[in-house]
Amino acid sequence: MSHTAPTPRAELDGIPAYVPKPPKPPAEGPSYRLFLNENPYPPLPSVLAAITEAAAQTNHYPNIFPDRLTDALARRLDVPPEHLTTGPGSVGIYQQIGQAMLKPGDEVVYAWPSFEAYPIVVRMAGAVPVEVPLADGVHDLDAMAAAITPRTSAVFLCEPNNPTGTAVGAAELKRFLDRVPSDVLVVLDEAYYEFYRSPDAPDGVALHHDRPNLLALRTFSKAYGLAGLRVGYGVARPALAQALRKCAVPCGVSRVAEEAALASLRAEHELFERVDRIVAERERLRTALTAQGWAVPPSETNFLWVSAGAGSEALAGELERGGLLVRAFPGDGLRVTVGSSEANDLLIAAVGRLTPGR
Incomplete structure (x- = not known):
């Protein structure tokens, strides 16, 4: 009997896993999933x-x-x-x-x-x-x-x-x-x-x-x-x-x-009213973050990109410790889902405390 095992295709070598490892929620207190571009509202x-x-x-x-x-x-x-x-x-x-x-x-x-x-x-x-x-x-x-x-x-x-x-x-x-x-x-x-x-x-x-x-x-x-x-x-x-x-x-x-x-x-009429609210929150969140000195380009999605450069992972870590789970792209920036009004308020406050020079 051969002791060799089936060999996967060579093309699979080096292919990254699609789903990123989710951030760890804090040990205590609520946490908000702002890393997968999910809709914050439950089904109608x-x-x-x-x-x-x-x-x-x-x-x-x-x-x-x-x-x-x-x-x-x-x-x-x-x-x-x-x-x-x-x-x-x-x-x-x-x-x-x-x-x-x-x-x-x-x-x-x-x-x-x-x-x-x-x-x-x-x-x-x-x-x-x-x-x-x-x-x-x-x-x-x-x-x-x-x-x-x-x-x-x-x-x-x-x-x-x-x-x-x-x-x-x-x-x-x-x-x-x-x-x-x-x-x-x-x-x-x-x-x-x-x-x-x-x-x-x-x-x-x-x-x-x-x-x-x-x-x-x-x-x-x-x-x-x-x-x-x-x-x-x-x-x-x-x-x-x-x-x-x-x-x-x-x-x-x-x-x-x-x-x-x-x-x-x-139920599109009801659902698109929710989309309107998410878009309004997106613009409110971007206005607040740019006012704090962060580079946040205009977005046409349900998330924002925060250009944090080399500090992206550290910033994500600070936010996660406060229950705000975001997606870091090391060396580039953060992708932050537009969440509920409560989550967005917490994010504005947390990022404001971390803004350089403040």
Whole structure:
């Protein structure tokens, strides 16, 4: 009998774990999760009722694909159902992209820092990451266009960007898309679409009609507050959407998740009132932090980026000891979720005490 063990693919060597190690809550007192860009509000009563009813049927498999949700989204977005693919969060659709669209040796261009799934998805497919540094915290679209070569198979573009919250806007985005070869897939990640309030905000769903190489991704995790149920969707022309559906995990969106998403679509008016409150808190929080001397760029998401440079980890540690759990990017800054008013008040006070020179 051989004593050797199965050998994992070499492409997996060095791939980081996707989920960061969560900060440690304080030993005493309340703590606030401000490190995963979660919605601070619990499900609406109508959504919770749908979840409860669906949970009673979890002895049954869900449909292979969430057909009722697909039809509802098609009506909501005014697109044919065959333009849609779904998955357990937008991350699930990135895995479909890796299987359907990326081959070993392909190059994938994306900004950095950006969504942490990008290097993981690319390397798992055996493809080659081409990371283009941000310019003053914003996508450098000229540099990204220049990085495209005959070996490029895809471009990932997070608009607005995670973790900086910054955005390029529709006009610049369209100019960039016009420069991308038609045989290169462009994944426009709009996870924070509902928080994007600039009059120049792009709409990937509208853009995809005239661009066969464009895939717009959205999610129910953020604005709809269903992060724990994992529901995401993509909108693309039929040939591309069909290829992604072929790679989707069967029954990947649970019955509970589908019913919660359907109930959320029915309750959008109430949910978007909450989004308005989060946006107002975002602006209040940014105004307070910039007044304290911190560099905080304008955000179009439900989080803020605090440029703390080399002091990022130390600042995060101080905040965590006070029950404010934030995400540190060593040497760069902090990503801070816009939480409840109470959590935001505590953050303003805590950061104010730590501001240099005060």
